[in-house]
Every structure is written in structure tokens, then in C-alpha cells.
Amino acid sequence: MNDSVEVINAEALRILKVLEEMPFDACCPLTKEFAELPPSPGIYAVKHRTQGILYVGKSGSVKGRFKGGHKALGWAFMDRLNPDDVGIAVVTLELQWIRLSLQLEQIVIRQRLPPYNVRVN
Amino acid sequence: MSPNDSLTDNRILESLPDDIQAAILTYARESGLTDDAVIEGALKYFLELDTLLSNEPSSTTEGTSLLASLPPTLQSQAVQYAEKTQIPAELVIELAIAHLLDPDSVTFDDCQVKVEQTSIAWLKQYADAKAVTAA
Numbered sequence: 001m002n003d004s005v006e007v008i009n010a011e012a013l014r015i016l017k018v019l020e021e022m023p024f025d026a027c028c029p030l031t032k033e034f035a036e037l038p039p040s041p042g043i044y045a046v047k048h049r050t051q052g053i054l055y056v057g058k059s060g061s062v063k064g065r066f067k068g069g070h071k072a073l074g075w076a077f078m079d080r081l082n083p084d085d086v087g088i089a090v091v092t093l094e095l096q097w098i099r100l101s102l103q104l105e106q107i108v109i110r111q112r113l114p115p116y117n118v119r120v121n
Numbered sequence: 122m123s124p125n126d127s128l129t130d131n132r133i134l135e136s137l138p139d140d141i142q143a144a145i146l147t148y149a150r151e152s153g154l155t156d157d158a159v160i161e162g163a164l165k166y167f168l169e170l171d172t173l174l175s176n177e178p179s180s181t182t183e184g185t186s187l188l189a190s191l192p193p194t195l196q197s198q199a200v201q202y203a204e205k206t207q208i209p210a211e212l213v214i215e216l217a218i219a220h221l222l223d224p225d226s227v228t229f230d231d232c233q234v235k236v237e238q239t240s241i242a243w244l245k246q247y248a249d250a251k252a253v254t255a256a
Contacts, residue, residue: 039169040206041216041227060220060227061167068224068239093227095208102231 008100012107015091019045019053019108027087030073034088037063042092043105046072046116049085055116058105062090072116132190133160133214137229144222144234151236152244154251160218161195162247166240167217168198172250187211 027047028036037044042062046055055072059065066073066088076086093101109117134142134156149156165172188196188210203210212228219232221240226232 039167039202041208057225058227058231059224060216061224064167064169064220065224095212098208098212099228099230101227 008103009107011097011100012104013111015043015104016108016111018091019043019047019056019089020112022047022089024049024087027089029087030083034063034066037066037088038090038092039063040092041098041101042090043101043108044088044090045114046070046076047087047089048076048081049087053112053114054086055114056105056108056112058093058101062088062092075116075119131157133157133187136187137218140234141218141222141229141232145218147236148221148241148244151241153248154244158248158251159221159244160214161191162244163217163221164191164195164199164214165247166243167213167220168202170195170198172247173254187214 024047028034039061041058041060043056043058044062044065045053046057047053054076057065057072073086076083093104097104134145137145145156145159148154149159152159152162154162162172164170188199191199199213200210203213208216215228219226219228222234222237223232224237224239
């Protein structure tokens with residue numbers, strides 16, 4: 001059991017590292033269709049060019065999640081952030097992690113406490 | 122056959138957890154679709170397919186796979202998605218239904234069932250499209 005907790009923690013920290021270290025220019029830009037986002041299960045971060053991670057979430061289809069509108073983008077708008085300075089980083093989930101997405105997401109959020117997760121939860 | 126009848130048999134609905142079944146029935150009532158048409162709609166929504174796709178009957182109801190309950194074109198799209206994403210084809214059904222009921226979920230395990238107005242609105246458009254096709 002301890003082993004599995006450690007393995008989940010390690011994977012969550014790996015995901016956080018990828019999300020944090022992804023260069024802003026490699027993030028998906030905000031568009032109407034979010035065509036660059038994967039229509040697959042993943043953990044994502046809404047990032048600002050200089051402020052870093054604003055929000056972390058998960059979805060069975062990251063693309064579908066954003067096409068339906070997203071509260072984090074509403075917060076960014078309310079904060080008068082320039083949409084060109086906001087992007088989305090994604091780590092897609094392999095099969096073995098799909099049923100552990102909630103645990104992974106919660107560990108990532110606890111580690112980073114993204115401002116919009118704190119605001120909306 | 123009425124415009125909102127589905128060609129998916131009800132084995133999929135019967136296989137779902139009770140709370141998910143109850144949610145599907147609520148969405149069916151809200152959208153004017155049958156419960157099985159809501160499941161078809163969930164797959165089309167998730168796979169980003171044309172709402173008018175695959176109105177032909179299911180190929181078989183004798184197979185053991187739940188996918189066999191779906192119309193052939195929908196089955197084939199689900200299998201293609203599964204191959205591309207490297208997940209079991211049957212898991213696509215769970216991902217699709219969970220996404221319709223709670224876009225912040227991945228599977229039924231973390232699905233917080235609620236009435237998603239965006240999903241209801243999409244299902245109503247789907248019901249209208251089916252009605253136009255059937256007319």
C-alpha cells in the first residue's frame with residue numbers, strides 16, 4: 001500500500017514538473033475550438049506567461065472540457081489578463097493512471113495551490 | 122419509429138452504476154431523448170462526431186462486448202479512438218458518459234453527477250437533429 005502511495009505521489013510530481021516546465025510558447029493558445037488540445041484524458045494547467053500556473057484540472061477529454069467554456073478562463077478575463085498571455089499545458093494520462101486521476105490532480109493542487117483552484121473551490 | 126428512438130440496445134444502460142443510470146434517465150427526460158439515445162449522444166459528443174452520423178441499426182446484439190450494442194459506425198469510431206488513445210474500446214463508453222455528466226471527471230469513479238446545462242443544451246440540439254432527419 002505504501003508502495004502504491006509512493007508511486008502515485010511520484011507520478012503526480014512528474015506531472016506537475018511537466019506542467020510547470022512546459023515553456024509558455026509550447027502551451028495551447030486560447031482559441032474558439034481549442035483544436036490543439038487532445039480529446040483524451042489528461043491533467044491540465046491554465047498558465048500565464050509570467051505568473052505561471054493559475055489553475056490545475058483534469059478531464060476525460062481536455063479539448064471537450066475547454067470547448068464547453070471554463071471557469072478559470074472566466075477568472076482570467078475578470079483579472080484583465082491578456083488572452084495572448086494565457087495558455088494551456090496538458091499531460092495526457094496513460095491507461096494505468098486513468099482511474100487514479102482524482103488522486104493525481106489533488107496531489108498536484110496541494111503541491112502548487114494554484115490561485116484559481118483556491119478561488120473557485 | 123419515433124424521431125427520438127435509439128438504435129442502441131439497452132445493455133449499456135443496464136451495465137451502468139445505479140447513480141449513472143439515474144442521471145441518464147434525468148438527462149433523457151430533460152432533453153426529450155430516450156435513455157439509449159442519450160448514451161449514443163454522449164459518445165457523439167465525446168468523440169466530436171456529426172450528430173447525424175450512424176443512424177443504421179446495431180450490427181448484432183449477440184456479442185458479449187457492450188460496443189456491439191452500438192450502431193456500427195459509432196462502434197468503429199469508438200474503436201479508432203481507443204486505438205489512438207491506447208485504451209480498451211469498452212472504456213470509451215465510460216469516458217464518454219462520465220464526460221457528459223461531469224466534464225471535470227475522467228471515469229465513473231470521480232464523476233460528480235450533476236445536471237450540466239451545457240450537456241442538456243447539446244442533447245436538445247441532438248434531439249432536434251434526429252427529429253429533422255426522421256421527418
